Amino acid sequence: VYPDLKEIPAKVDLCIVVVPAVYVIPVIEDCGEKGVSSAVVITAGFKETGKKGAELESKLAKIAKDLGVRILGPNVLGIIDTHSNLNASFAPTYPPSGNIAFISQSGALGCAVLDQCRGEGVGLSKFISLGNKMDLDEVDFISYLKDDPQTKVILGYLESIERGKEFIRVAKKVVKEKPIIMIKSGRSKAGRKAASSHTGALSGADEAYDVAFKEIGIIRAKTLTEAFEMARGFSSQPVPGGDRVLLLTNAGGAGIMATDACEDYSLNLTSLTEDSVKKLKEKLPPASSISNPLDILGDADPDRYRLALDTVLQDPNLDAIILLLTPQTTTNPEGVAKVIDELTKKKEKTILSCFMGGEMVNPAISILNKAKVPNYKEPEAAVRVLRNMINYRFIRERKExxxxxxxxxxxxxxxxxxxxxxxxxxxxxxxxxxxxxxxxxxxTVDNYLVRTPEEAVQVARKISGPVVMKIESPAIIHKSDIGGVKLNVSVDQVKRSFNQIMENAERFLHGDDEIVGISIQPMLKxxxxxxxxxxxxxxxxxxxxxxxxxxxxxxxxxxxxxxxxxxxxxxxxxxxxxxxxxxxxxxxxxxxxxxxxxxxxxxxxxxxxxxxxxxxxxxxxxxxxxxxxxxxxxxxxxxxxxxx
The missing domain is CATH 3.30.470.20 (ATP-grasp fold, B domain)
Structure with missing residues (x-):
């Protein structure tokens, strides 16, 4: 134990700061003197606490920048790298090692995610808590994760993005290499800004994120469950080569549910080749439905699943398969899972499973997880994941x-x-x-601004046909609502219409609100x-x-x-x-x-x-x-x- 950072004889790469807020700046100054280039400031008590905290954070940011010390934080849960056994956090749990990187702006949510990963065996490569984002933020980390060999999928929870244009520029490059799945909170109307037109009234902060994520190719998840469902698909299976999908099931009801979901998500339920159909008809029971869904009946044992799966895996008409199973009286879920593990190891097709049920299928699901075949509780979830995986293929191939x-x-x-x-x-x-x-x-239409009835008549005669008359005032947005528009006005009606529009506008306006005049345009077809x-x-x-x-x-x-x-x-x-x-x-x-x-x-x-x-x-x-x-x-x- 050393009394301060400067007393450590060896080179220090990373400083983890957990001292009270008032002592953080002296520690960072020691980092600068010692040559420490990076610090994780776990300490809270900065801008999240109000004006004084914000002032302290601003001072910290300036000093750190002058000293060349990059900071994650302050007010973070910390950072974890499972592949180098780095745990620079105060998280209560440590996740299994894997290929999903998780970035979180919420430390508390981060704790829940880490616990969920440990409980469900979902492996993380990195866990990064962003905190106040005083220096390093999501732009820096997704840029880093793009080239991280241990990360295959980037998953994130964000409440805000400060560097929006830079985020778009960097994220567009990242999605060409790895999928980004993002939860963005704040979907309510509370963040909507006041605006003076239909364009503004129809927009809102959350819509901007939707539009930006779509532009980039980021997959937006509504819930944490949905996000992890997609992350498991991307982390364990190849991106489909196309959109041709087959459903393989032992239950008609499950097949119908999956078919409905495929229609909802516009998936292409393709036909098998004649050769595949012939093989299946020769070996499957006559009551089987040799179509799509391929229904091999409720008494299907592992051998029947083997026959069907082996045949369709070789079918060139297919890019992806969703395997459905319900635990009926003669079903052997574990045996079927072992067949799936064996047959899918060397195949390039995308395989997702939906073993529906509880206790009877849980051991089989464990086998599937080890085989890197993600399982989903309901057909709709598997179909949604597959749709996003197919979409990502087109995103990756999109040309600038x-x-x-x-x-x-x-x-x-x-x-x-x-x-x-x-x-x-x-x-x-x-x-x-x-x-x-x-x-x-x-x-644009020919438009004339007039301020008197006489000018209006003169313009109308020049147009020589029916006209449209509109009030012009910065204070009046919806002109028709206050009687500020007259259509199909003939020359002899212009003067009266002018006076009516002005009277209607004056009743609506208050105080210093200005009337610029009345616009006159030809009545168009x-x-x-x-x-x-x-x-x-x-x-x-x-x-x-x-x-x-x-x-x-x-x-x-x-x-x-x-x-x-x-x-x-x-x-x-x-x-x-x-x-x-x-x-x-x-x-x-x-x-x-x-x-x-x-x-x-x-x-x-x-x-x-x-x-x-x-x-x-x-x-x-x-x-x-x-x-x-x-x-x-x-x-x-x-x-x-x-x-x-």
């Missing part, structure tokens, strides 16, 4: 695509927005919002109404949205969201992910297709706009009216960051 850039008038767009800011306007709508869109080559918009997420940057537009946005909630920047393939995904508007744009019943190319182009240009002008907080065009050829934005709104 170049971002397209257009010739645009960025100068004009910035000038318009800066002039609005100088006037104290941080909500820009109507004519100026449309001008910004137009500067980026997004087609009907088309398909879509919404395109973007909102800045504090973690991941801009989210861009496409969906059904017009007044039914919130009713149908038919939309798709992606992370900026968009690419042509991401735009195609967005359109196809919508349930209703994609079908309408492609042509429905006796209606012809609309100009989808215009929608694609507009989304790509909107993506460039928010990349170029990063002080836009939120932007929305609703609706973009799309015809068989061409289309225009009728209304738009932009919200600017005040510090922009």
């Amino acid at each position: 695509e170049k971002v397209e850039f257009f010739q645009v008038n960025k100068t004009d767009a910035e000038r318009i927005l800066k002039e609005e800011m100088e006037k104290g306007h941080f909500e820009v709508g109507g004519v100026n919002a449309l001008k910004v869109m137009s500067a980026y080559g997004i087609p 009907e088309g398909k109404e879509v919404l395109i918009g973007a909102i800045r997420d504090i973690t991941f940057g801009y989210l861009i949205r496409f969906g059904m537009g017009g007044k039914y946005v919130e009713l149908f909630r038919d939309f798709s969201t992606k992370i900026v920047p968009l690419t042509p393939s991401k735009v195609e995904e967005m359109i196809n992910e919508t349930r209703i508007i994609s079908r309408l744009l492609k042509g429905f019943r006796d209606e012809g297709p609309s100009d989808i190319n215009l929608v694609r182009d507009s989304l790509l240009r909107l993506s460039q706009l928010v990349q170029d002008i990063s002080w836009i907080e939120e932007i929305e065009a609703n609706p973009l009216v799309v015809w068989e050829k061409g289309g225009v934005i009728i209304d738009a709104r932009i919200r600017i960051r005040k510090e922009g």
